Amino acid sequence: MSNALFRRVAIIGFGLIGSSLGRAIKQHGLAGTLVAIDRDAPSRDEIALLKLADEVTGDLAAGVADADLVVLATPVSTYAELGRAIAPLLKPGCIVSDVGSVKQLVLEDLAPALPPHVHLVPGHPIAGTERSGPGAGFASLFEGRWCILTPAPGTDRAAVAAVNALWHAIGSDVVEMDAEHHDKVLAITSHLPHLIAYTIVGTAVDLEEDIKSEVVKFSASGFRDFTRIAASDPTMWRDIFLNNREAVLEMLQRLTEDLFALQRAIRWGEGDFLFERFTRARAIRRSVIEAKQA
Amino acid sequence: MSNALFRRVAIIGFGLIGSSLGRAIKQHGLAGTLVAIDRDAPSRDEIALLKLADEVTGDLAAGVADADLVVLATPVSTYAELGRAIAPLLKPGCIVSDVGSVKQLVLEDLAPALPPHVHLVPGHPIAGTERSGPGAGFASLFEGRWCILTPAPGTDRAAVAAVNALWHAIGSDVVEMDAEHHDKVLAITSHLPHLIAYTIVGTAVDLEEDIKSEVVKFSASGFRDFTRIAASDPTMWRDIFLNNREAVLEMLQRLTEDLFALQRAIRWGEGDFLFERFTRARAIRRSVIEAKQA
Ligand SMILES: NC(=O)c1ccc[n+]([C@@H]2O[C@H](COP(=O)([O-])OP(=O)(O)OC[C@H]3O[C@@H](n4cnc5c(N)ncnc54)[C@H](OP(=O)(O)O)[C@@H]3O)[C@@H](O)[C@H]2O)c1
Numbered sequence: 001m002s003n004a005l006f007r008r009v010a011i012i013g014f015g016l017i018g019s020s021l022g023r024a025i026k027q028h029g030l031a032g033t034l035v036a037i038d039r040d041a042p043s044r045d046e047i048a049l050l051k052l053a054d055e056v057t058g059d060l061a062a063g064v065a066d067a068d069l070v071v072l073a074t075p076v077s078t079y080a081e082l083g084r085a086i087a088p089l090l091k092p093g094c095i096v097s098d099v100g101s102v103k104q105l106v107l108e109d110l111a112p113a114l115p116p117h118v119h120l121v122p123g124h125p126i127a128g129t130e131r132s133g134p135g136a137g138f139a140s141l142f143e144g145r146w147c148i149l150t151p152a153p154g155t156d157r158a159a160v161a162a163v164n165a166l167w168h169a170i171g172s173d174v175v176e177m178d179a180e181h182h183d184k185v186l187a188i189t190s191h192l193p194h195l196i197a198y199t200i201v202g203t204a205v206d207l208e209e210d211i212k213s214e215v216v217k218f219s220a221s222g223f224r225d226f227t228r229i230a231a232s233d234p235t236m237w238r239d240i241f242l243n244n245r246e247a248v249l250e251m252l253q254r255l256t257e258d259l260f261a262l263q264r265a266i267r268w269g270e271g272d273f274l275f276e277r278f279t280r281a282r283a284i285r286r287s288v289i290e291a292k293q294a
Numbered sequence: 295m296s297n298a299l300f301r302r303v304a305i306i307g308f309g310l311i312g313s314s315l316g317r318a319i320k321q322h323g324l325a326g327t328l329v330a331i332d333r334d335a336p337s338r339d340e341i342a343l344l345k346l347a348d349e350v351t352g353d354l355a356a357g358v359a360d361a362d363l364v365v366l367a368t369p370v371s372t373y374a375e376l377g378r379a380i381a382p383l384l385k386p387g388c389i390v391s392d393v394g395s396v397k398q399l400v401l402e403d404l405a406p407a408l409p410p411h412v413h414l415v416p417g418h419p420i421a422g423t424e425r426s427g428p429g430a431g432f433a434s435l436f437e438g439r440w441c442i443l444t445p446a447p448g449t450d451r452a453a454v455a456a457v458n459a460l461w462h463a464i465g466s467d468v469v470e471m472d473a474e475h476h477d478k479v480l481a482i483t484s485h486l487p488h489l490i491a492y493t494i495v496g497t498a499v500d501l502e503e504d505i506k507s508e509v510v511k512f513s514a515s516g517f518r519d520f521t522r523i524a525a526s527d528p529t530m531w532r533d534i535f536l537n538n539r540e541a542v543l544e545m546l547q548r549l550t551e552d553l554f555a556l557q558r559a560i561r562w563g564e565g566d567f568l569f570e571r572f573t574r575a576r577a578i579r580r581s582v583i584e585a586k587q588a
């Protein structure tokens with residue numbers, strides 16, 4: 001295959017993100033051989049049935065042996081253990097990457113487990129849906145979306161360039177960033193919105209029965225959007241909050257202060273304050289539309 | 295027109311909701327004559343140009359005189375004054391309705407201003423967008439959506455039935471509800487989500503410059519949805535919060551408690567608690583989809 005950037009690519013965890021990456025790699029012919037590694041037998045059957053990979057296995061050793069690129073697409077809480085399991089199996093010069101939603105942890109949990117003869121280039125595609133599993137993936141998921149790479153200082157530049165080229169080839173805009181900075185930015189753009197959505201939907205669950213049924217019935221206009229966000233995978237989000245604790249708590253603190261200010265204004269009927277805050281917030285929407293993220 | 299439910303309908307405030315209602319009324323031929331009343335000359339020109347109404351006027355007296363149905367579609371803070379202004383102009387048996395997002399206030403502010411020979415049937419269509427003005431409206435906005443009517447006990451049943459028939463004819467499912475109950479349900483399904491969206495977007499506005507630009511850049515996955523909600527009209531939302539204070543503060547109190555519980559769990563690394571709360575919240579999404587509000 002003339003487009004192939006890698007001879008052999010192994011993706012560990014062929015769920016929403018892993019299988020989408022796999023589909024995109026196959027569609028663009030970016031790997032000589034694409035290997036799907038999944039611990040779950042029914043998932044493997046589905047992957048084989050849908051012909052999403054050239055090889056499908058539940059066996060880490062068979063999967064990663066001789067791979068030029070290994071991508072972890074499992075919950076981030078699995079990294080330390082997976083790192084220890086694959087470390088002795090990786091060939092020299094192999095690139096290890098991931099798609100996890102928090103990035104400092106990769107340097108803390110995954111990096112120490114790996115041998116010095118492999119290159120670690122962590123990545124995070126800013127794309128996803130609230131669905132899970134291999135059936136939920138699709139090849140165009142990353143098109144026109146950002147992918148953030150967070151290699152540690154001193155990482156082999158050729159390895160970084162290779163991972164960059166892969167995401168670029170499947171339609172993503174790639175940026176490089178410090179892992180700590182990544183975790184701060186994502187704390188406010190992604191982690192806090194999810195925490196709030198889970199909270200407000202949870203608050204509704206606890207309401208008295210007579211109101212609760214009507215909350216669902218009349219969920220249009222606001223609440224509905226929160227239920228979609230709160231439909232995201234609980235395991236993934238637990239892992240994110242546990243592994244980006246500092247940044248999330250810091251942003252949550254700011255949010256709470258701002259919320260109290262609005263609460264106070266409502267209590268005391270301070271309409272001008274509310275109007276001014278709402279007007280400021282509204283202006284951001286224009287920036288988001290201009291940045292083509294809407 | 296054979297479908298006409300009313301001889302003459304006047305809509306005061308021909309913005310997003312008013313003009314959408316007007317478009318739907320015209321499309322289904324539900325009024326002999328449709329009158330658009332708007333205080334804003336450029337808006338009136340646009341309404342005339344788009345042929346959205348049979349008569350367009352800035353003059354309340356010319357507009358509501360002889361109307362069988364007058365619908366207020368202005369911010370709810372205008373109701374007391376508008377009520378006093380139209381009261382002497384309304385013919386006996388006229389039905390007065392509205393589309394405001396809070397409903398106890400209608401009984402407090404509008405009802406006392408009206409003469410006893412008219413029927414007040416407040417309404418609230420659970421539909422909308424974050425846009426404003428006559429150009430933003432469209433005829434199908436209310437199709438398949440709920441419209442909640444909150445007439446006071448003892449209201450003329452024929453008048454309630456007439457307003458019910460109007461919303462039904464333009465595709466809405468109509469329910470009747472006590473105004474206080476309405477305000478409680480909407481506090482959680484609509485008002486709180488908007489307050490939170492405004493808050494979180496506002497918190498982002500206040501971030502240090504280097505993070506702020508990246509918040510917009512990487513707004514996909516969560517934050518983006520909040521910016522859309524926070525793009526809603528500041529006047530309308532100020533009015534809603536000032537006029538549904540009790541219910542909003544009560545729901546906000548519950549939300550804050552729940553948020554603190556999650557914050558604590560993050561701080562102390564209590565993964566099981568997070569997982570359990572997220573799983574509960576996720577289940578609500580299914581109910582929303584089943585209720586066809588997704
Ligand atoms: N969803 C998003 O919006 C999004 C966006 C960007 C990045 N991410 C990141 O992408 C990664 C995968 O998320 P996803 O949304 O693709 O989730 P997913 O659809 O649930 O897929 C997760 C995959 O990991 C496997 N897995 C789970 N636990 C494992 C374990 N202990 N050992 C080995 N494999 C395990 C799963 O296999 P089983 O079927 O056996 O459980 C499945 O194949 C996460 O790190 C997440 O942070 C997600």
Ligand SMILES: NC(=O)c1ccc[n+]([C@@H]2O[C@H](COP(=O)([O-])OP(=O)(O)OC[C@H]3O[C@@H](n4cnc5c(N)ncnc54)[C@H](OP(=O)(O)O)[C@@H]3O)[C@@H](O)[C@H]2O)c1
Nearest residue numbers: 307308309310311334367368369370394395422423426427
């Ligand atoms: N947007 C939603 O999602 C939604 C959903 C359900 C119900 N509602 C309710 O619908 C009503 C209208 O909202 P909308 O979204 O249609 O807003 P909109 O597009 O801004 O329209 C508001 C209309 O009211 C007029 N108006 C404003 N202030 C006025 C005043 N002091 N005196 C006379 N007219 C005045 C405006 O005229 P000008 O052009 O001169 O300002 C405009 O015609 C509100 O009560 C709101 O609570 C809104």
